[in-house]
Amino acid sequence: MKRKEIHRPRGQTRPLALLLTLAGGLLRLLPHLPNLVPVGGFSLFAGARLRGWQAYAIPVIIILVTDPIMGIIFGYPAYNLVTPFVCASFLIYVWIGCHLRTTENPWRIGGAALLGSGQFFLITNFGMWLSGISIYPLTASGLLACYLGGIPYLGRTLLSDLAYSGLLFGLHAWLTRAALPQERVRENAEAVLS
16 A cells, blocks of 8 residues: 655644754753763754754754853853854754654664764764864874774764654654644554544
């Protein structure tokens, strides 16, 4: 049987999805280990559950607003030459999340989180190397060394992306069944009949 996507009206608000995205953003401000943060998870979630400009703008706004606050709390500069690479990477997370709009399948969500972690690792380490603010020389061997040096952070990114994606998508699925059925994801035509 052919799958049919269920489309919602273009301007429909999604208050629960917006609230969960913002809550994920606020979790950044809690003390944490490097790369053990909810940004990838809430960016993926925003792409899947928010619509239009909100899906892309809200994660970037959250990052740009919370970075200076984190800089004050944790004592490092809010923005640097790697920031554009980081923001671009989170926009890619949103784009990946857009492919999850009609599913609650944990395997697809987990796969998307892993894909997001991988592209974040590649893009931000390249940005770190290219910016010249790292210890790695601007040579091919320096780039390789930068990627190798980033591997411990990749594990934390994978862990946090899987955990926070699972938390946000899981909460959304549970709460839409319990309290906000208008935001519930319908995976195919049969789901409409149930």
